[in-house]
Amino acid sequence: MTTKPSSRLAAFFANQRGALIALLLLALLPFIVGLFDGASLAAVWVNGSGQSKFIQGLAIEIIILSIYALSFDVIFGITGMLSFGHSMFFAVGAYLTGISIKSFELGLPATLGIVFAAAIVQALLFGVVLPRVKGITFALVTLGIASVFHIVVMSSELGKYTGADVGLQGMVVPAFISPANERLRFYFIALTILALVYLLYKRFVDSPTGRVCIAIRENEGRARMLGYNTFYFKLAALTLSSFTAALAGMMHALYQPIVSPNVAGMGFTVTALLIVLIGGVGSLEGALVGALVYRLLDFGLRRYIGESASFINGAIYVVFVLFVPYGIVGTWRLKSFQIKQGWARMTGWLTGKPSSEDSAR
Amino acid sequence: MNTDIIFETKNLTKAFGALVAVDDVSIKVRKNSLHAIIGPNGAGKTTFFNLLSGNIEPTSGRVIFKGRDITHQPVHRTIHFGIGRSFQITNIFPNLTVFENIRLASQALGRDNFKFWANSSRFKLYEERAWNVIERVGLKERAYAPARTLPHGDQRKLELGMILAPDPEVLLLDEPTAGMAAEQVPELIALIQEIQKAGDKTVMLVEHNMNVVMSVSDAITVMHQGKVLAEGAPSQIAVNKEVQTAYLGGLYELNV
16 A cells, blocks of 8 residues: 555545544433433433433444344345344344353353354354355245244243243343443443444445445346355355344343343344335445434334334335335435335335336336 | 367257257367357357356266366356356346446456455556456446446447456357447457457357358357357358358358
8 A cells, every 4th residue: 555544544534424423422422411411421420310321221222223233234235135034143142142141150251252153153054055045045044044043042941041932031241331330331332332343344345355245236147257156255244244243132132131032033133124124225324324213213102102103113114115215325315205106116016016117127 | 370279168968958959069169269159049059158158057068178177167167267258138237337347357366355354445456457448348438337327338348348357368258249239339349359369369259240250250160959050261151051041041142
């Protein structure tokens, strides 16, 4: 490289201005909320209870969802593989964290090591089927693998470790990141991890490897003809995804600190899919925006409407797929809504005649 | 002329069920020659190309490239041997820019494919090679346009550019002028000839335009219903009675 490191750093900051401003705002968020709530900054600093602590908790959940959604986007949005077993990537991290801390009383570094080792194993497990199945078959096979895992964690034989259908409960989180007493510290650690993961993903997408992954999404046959053994690139994306999702699962287990078997279920994979669809498939910012919107929507609807919230939630997603097919970030970039096309799509589905635009694809 | 054989098939056969698309084809392609494959629709030309480039596996027979049996090599190895192949039906990355399409083609042969921490723009070699090729095929003005927005003729040039970028020894061109406006054809053919002559390349060409084939080829193989009907220099093929009845319909007159 001929450019000086300092100028490269400056260019980096200039390129990432939006992300850096967001990061700064998020870092200040607990204190801003505290000020509005009338609490002193000192009270926020020592984790006094109040609105700020509550908002921190919500933000931590959104951060964990964001990391999870990013890990889904790298295989679905970037590489073009639809995995219906993605919740397993997350659940393995969550359960192993719980088991290693509760049953084996290991420290955090050892737990992290176990989680990452498992991440490699599960990426290879999904990778085994990669050369043989594509598209919807890959979705079904991954769904099968994840379902087996779901059944295993629910089984009463393993109840001693996993808590079976009740979930893994009663783990004691190390005091220095206790989500109850040291939430502000937990928040900043989570925020740092999100920033690092996002940075890593940004670099990956623009790297030679990431560019080939995008090419595979666009036209895998052509990528092979160009001389790329696409298997290794898909495996690389799966491994990166597995690591990130397992890390998110670990943070989830530490924050809650219980692990419900729901996180191993199909429903949680759909959560990732919905977040990515809301935010914009294939854009990393989309996964973050999507996680924010998804969690706030879910939270708000549940609070004001109650149990029937999921119905309205579902309706909102249908509207999204119809009228905002590129997600929030994609639509923002295109600067055009798809109102007319959306109506055409809907009437097409209702009458059984696909709209001309859809059939042309 | 160099008479070394670079590409050879031995009794190559491909059957799709009862349909024998390529039937016992044995040909020899001389190094640095422009070898055309002609034949009526359905003669098995594209299937034959797919066998050469490894896109499909033959039912029987062998493909030998520079003395090495590559019959059962996977398709992603093909370009690493030095064989580039373009498609009759445009096969590109539609949503990526022209530049990125060609940059990807030139990155493939390097050793930087798994440097997932480094920005791809840091690998100047691939970018330079991509720009050279873009200039050569005349797409410089459209370099940052998404490939799908190009007119058909430009997409054909992009297709050609994508196999020039890795600089293969042998170019398999499957109807490079398919669907092109007639006035664009001579330009592209001249480019192909220039590439072949200047770079000591071997070009295998499937082409329907008989004027093009007769004027540019060193050797012609005529295929008919999966079999080799005739082989030889353009002047021999043009006067071959069998070829005339089977393919040229007796209508083609060689203008020498």
